[in-house]
Amino acid sequence: MPSTDTTGIRVLDGHNDLPWHHRELAGHDLDRCDISEHQPALHTDLPRMRAGGLAAQLWSVWVPCELQGEAAVAATHEQIDFVEAMCARYDEMVLARTAADVEAAWADGRHAALIGMEGGHSIDESLEHLEAFAARGARYLTLTHNDNTPWADSATDERVHGGLTDFGREVVRRMNALGMMVDLSHVSAETMHQALDTTSRPVVFSHSGARAVTDHPRNVPDDVLTRIPGNGGVVMANVVPKFVNQARADEVLGRTDIVPDPVATVADVVAHLTHLREVVGIEHVGIGADYDGVDETPVGLEDVATYPVLLAALAEQGWSRADLEALAHGNILRVLRDTEA
Numbered sequence: 454m455p456s457t458d459t460t461g462i463r464v465l466d467g468h469n470d471l472p473w474h475h476r477e478l479a480g481h482d483l484d485r486c487d488i489s490e491h492q493p494a495l496h497t498d499l500p501r502m503r504a505g506g507l508a509a510q511l512w513s514v515w516v517p518c519e520l521q522g523e524a525a526v527a528a529t530h531e532q533i534d535f536v537e538a539m540c541a542r543y544d545e546m547v548l549a550r551t552a553a554d555v556e557a558a559w560a561d562g563r564h565a566a567l568i569g570m571e572g573g574h575s576i577d578e579s580l581e582h583l584e585a586f587a588a589r590g591a592r593y594l595t596l597t598h599n600d601n602t603p604w605a606d607s608a609t610d611e612r613v614h615g616g617l618t619d620f621g622r623e624v625v626r627r628m629n630a631l632g633m634m635v636d637l638s639h640v641s642a643e644t645m646h647q648a649l650d651t652t653s654r655p656v657v658f659s660h661s662g663a664r665a666v667t668d669h670p671r672n673v674p675d676d677v678l679t680r681i682p683g684n685g686g687v688v689m690a691n692v693v694p695k696f697v698n699q700a701r702a703d704e705v706l707g708r709t710d711i712v713p714d715p716v717a718t719v720a721d722v723v724a725h726l727t728h729l730r731e732v733v734g735i736e737h738v739g740i741g742a743d744y745d746g747v748d749e750t751p752v753g754l755e756d757v758a759t760y761p762v763l764l765a766a767l768a769e770q771g772w773s774r775a776d777l778e779a780l781a782h783g784n785i786l787r788v789l790r791d792t793e794a
Contacts, residue, residue, distance in 0.1 A: 457768035457777065463508035463559065464760045465782035467689035467741025468569065468638070468660035470513045471497045472532045474745040481535045483542055496744035499543060501758035508564055509555050509782065511592065511659065512536050513746065515571035518600040522577050529575040533568055533589050540566050550590045552789040567789075569636065569659060572598035573605055573624070580627050592789065593634035593657055596621070596644060606641040608670040616643035617651070625651045632794025637661075638671075638741075645677045654792045655685035657785070660741035662696045663728040667721075669695065669702040678732040685791060687784045688733055689741030690725050692754045692763075697721040717751035719766050726767065726780070735776050739785045 471488075472481075478494055479486035488498040501507075514532035516525050540546045547558045549565035558565035568591045576582040576594070583594070596617075597607035604621035606614050617625070625635050625648050634657045637645045648656065664672035673688060681688060691697070695705040698721045700713035729738045744750070744757055753762050764777050772780075 457772060457774050459761060459764040459768055459774070459777060462506055462761075462764055462774075462777055462781050464506050464740060465509035465511070465555065465565070465785050466507060466744075466757075466760075467511050467657065467739055467785060468513050468571070468691070468746070469497060469510050469742070469744050469757070470515055470746030471495065471744075472512055472535045473515050475535065476532070481531070481538070483538065488539070489543060496750070496756040499545065501756055502564065504758040505756075505760040506781075507757050507760065508559055509549065509567065510564070511567045511569040511741075513569055513571045513659075514591070515598065515746070516575060518572065518574055518598050521574055525574050526577050526582055529570060529586065530589075533586075533591070536566055536568055548590065550592065551793055552786045555786060555789070567592050569593040569595070571595040571636075571639075571659075573602040574598070574600070576624075578603055578620070580623070583624065583627060583633075584631060587631040587633050587794075591633060592792075593636040593659060594624075594628060595636040595638055595659060596624070596640050596648065598639055606644050608639055608641050612641065612643075616641065616647040622647070622651045626653075629654045629792075630794070632792055634788060634792045637673075641670075642674050642677060645673070646680075649677070649680050649684055652684070655687070655788045656681075657686055657788055658688040658741070660689060660691040660693075660743040660746075662690055662725045663732070666725050666728050667697055667699050667702050669706065671696050675732055678729070681733045681737050685737075685788070687737050687739045687788050688729050689739035689785065690722060690729060691741055691743040692717075692722050692751055693743050693747050694721075694749050694751060697725055697751065715752045716749055719751060719753040719762060721751060722754060722763060723766050723770060727770065735779055736784055736787075738780050740781060
């Protein structure tokens with residue numbers, strides 16, 4: 454049987470932390486760290502984006518949980534400023550909000566830059582702040598990061614609320630009305646279920662794996678995954694070794710002191726995507742690699758130039774061209790359309 458042709462498949466990735474990583478390296482100064490040139494300290498720059506077919510990105514405007522209150526709000530706005538600055542400086546990048554915007558950018562041969570917020574602490578318990586971020590083009594909010602918010606439990610913090618509070622449910626409903634995708638990466642399984650009970654629109658997991666493949670609390674259990682087809686959402690697989698490789702997860706979580714070598718490989722990510730496809734179906738999978746948000750990456754998937762390596766590995770497992778197009782961009786474009794205000 455001839456192998457599937459993967460040439461020219463465009464990727465719309467769900468999560469990349471370049472804005473914060475660039476802030477740490479160069480204070481958002483694009484003269485000091487010009488991504489039109491190869492930047493070895495980053496996973497992401499324009500030459501490697503072109504090489505990898507990264508034609509659209511939901512850029513994460515994450516700020517750490519140590520920033521709270523108005524400091525978190527202000528820093529998140531600064532992150533959005535940086536995404537806008539990239540688009541102003543580099544003609545091949547253009548801001549996008551809608552699926553139609555993405556397709557128009559592609560028709561013009563340009564990269565579509567979308568905005569995704571990571572961590573509910575960025576709104577400082579304020580629906581007015583949420584509305585302001587939506588007005589600036591934020592298309593998703595990850596309800597928590599690694600720590601709980603006062604209204605939602607995280608996957609990696611102590612159980613406090615038992616999922617969402619009443620205010621947390623109101624956040625979900627307001628996001629539906631504002632055209633923001635409810636992002637359930639990072640949240641506890643209870644929060645996942647309660648958000649699915651509350652939302653009237655498809656959800657997204659912008660950078661998550663399958664817990665049945667790697668037992669880490671950041672991954673999505675099967676009893677949540679089975680609800681995704683009915684919701685219409687998409688689960689976007691990441692490439693983070695501690696989430697895709699069980700030996701690395703066990704070492705990070707303190708279950709063992711044995712460090713695997715290699716830390717993770719392409720096969721680990723393929724295993725997650727295979728399981729996700731089996732449970733949610735080809736219409737509900739995507740890629741949210743989490744580049745520039747992690748210190749280590751799998752062997753063979755070191756940066757944004759390597760999406761073709763992953764697509765080729767899936768093709769070898771029998772994924773068709775149509776399957777790969779759905780994974781790489783088709784499914785998340787559908788969810789963008791289905792969640793537009």
